[in-house]
Amino acid sequence: MRNMRLVLPLAILFICISAPAMAEHPYDEHAWSKDDIKVMRGLWLSSLPPLPVDPSNKYSDDSRAVALGKKIFSDARFSGNKQVSCATCHRPDYGYTDDLPLAHGLGFTRRRSMPLAGLAYSPWLFWDGRKDSLWSQALGPIESKVEHGISRTMAASLIYANYRADYEAIFGPLPDFLQDDLAANARPATDDPMAQAAWDAINPAEQKQINNVYANTGKAIAAFVRLILPGESRFDRYVAALTDGNRQALPTILSTNEALGLRLFIGKAKCINCHNGPLFTNFDFHNVGVEPGKDSVVDTGRAEGIDQVRADEFNCLGGYSDAGKGDCAELRFMDPDKTRNRGAFKTPSLRNVAQRPPYMHAGQFASLKDVLNHYSTVKPNGIISQELTHQGMTGEELQEIDAFLHSLTGDISAP
């Protein structure tokens, strides 16, 4: 009887103390459902499968090829003005990309340099996927007038002059004719009639040998690039703690805002539709409604990449590939529909994304805030599909996602 008189006031006391607490934090930011945890483990760096060996490059895993590739990667002699190497646009100090909206070698290209970490896992290279292997990708910029601006013939001559011993130890003897004074600017070229004419003047047997040396050069570069990999981020440590059941550590790893951002990323904001898997990309092509950059013309993206990758003499099914026919599934079964793929670009990895503005295929967005604002307001245009549209994210929510993206930063390892 005595106790009953205290129960009611104490009950009210309890409610009034705890109610504000419950209202301000309607849920625990670090409490996750089983499904959430499953999704997060899918994004975890530790879930990354073993580093793939490219069946089209039998030197993928050859440490001598890695060493040679690393040297060539920063060798500016492989350019028209002796100032451009792969490292010029794929800067080791900037996530193996650069900070320009449009890449610049000898001149401006029409697209942004892409970051290289984790690309060994990507079936397609470039924003439009016009190359299907790391080694064939490396060969593109070398012959591009606005990038390195030389030809395969000159590249082969440079190999002969500067890397003969290294090359021959891996790939076998270089053809003798490379020591002759070859026409420097000789390549199959739809954009350079003189280069095409010079190429046509070379006999077919020698053309093939030049192509072989060129392909092998790409394979060495690819062996090096294959080993450029993203390292552990705070997000990964968070998932590790979650997996260990270490509940107390969670708020010390990700802040409240970051955890809220993560919740949005895998939930309401639907980022994982495309930014999924341990590298935060499905490596696929999507039209996200980004207008062309102010200096660039309309870019149809994957729609133009489809024909190019099929026609590429250095693709998986081509004569310089080491792949067996059963190995080229991505190329053989790719979606060739140009209407569907018009304006679609390859999803980049979000690891270290906060470290490398600007963003999108022509560097249209200077900051992640701009990217997030775009996603929260983009409208369908007949091609953008429903998975992209968002139910009006608030400014606060966009800030939380921004905060979360900053937790994806980690060291990049490279040979």
Place this chain on the structure above:
Amino acid sequence: MERMIMKKIWPLLLLLLVTGCAAAIETTNVPDDHHDGTADHSHFTQHYKSSLFKLTAGKGYSVELVNAASEFKVGENSINLIFHDNNDRDVTGAVVQVVPWMVLHGHGSPVEPTITERGGGAYSVSNLVLSMVGPWELRVSIAKDGRKEMAVFLVPVGFKDDAAGHSHKKIDYDKLDYATTMLSANGTFKLSYTPDITEIRLNKIHSWRLKLETADGKPVIGAQIRVSGEMPEHGHGLPTVPQITDDLGNGEYLCQGMKFNMPGFWRVFLEIYAGGVSDKVTFNIRM
């Protein structure tokens, strides 16, 4: 002794009651509260956490779209719009219009919605007829004191049950059959698939070994099979074009080029033509 304690406790409890519970109410109902007229011009109050919230293009007003039904359905819908000016005050006496627009098809609604001012900055929008499944724009304009501003909300209507968007049913994922052996739609065939990887992972291109039988278990040889797929919630297909590349004999076939590039619910369709008969098998897959 008890009486003394009780006398002291009650006022204390009353105080806590007022401040504590008021704080609770305030936080739950008005999360970004500066609703006292002293707000800075960049801050607008959103009343309901689950509403759609936007600023007009000229940033003069905030528009909050509240749908009590939480989903838009094909046919008639009713919503409320709440407007604040950039002093975060309720906007009354404005002329509000809502024009629905289906961007993918380039047409509007057959009927003009009815707008009624409710006071306190709120305007009800009834008879909002959204006549088809798919994404709709709701183009909201507000005119007051000679100034007109606009905000556009994008809302999904109905629920696409297939890529063509014909059905309006919502899929109950837990009730579906995710078996790797299924009967075809008309019961003609039984089809099983076995992936060549131990677990289907996102973004991993792989093959399916198919085993095609009649409903009573006899192998079906020499069949033609066409493979397609979709994510019904998104309205897009598979990221690849899988093909039957090998007839392995005895009713077994190799399908190469299978790939799933997004988490969520997928359907894979296998159209079969054998012995003069056509039928279709659907597999449900949850990534």
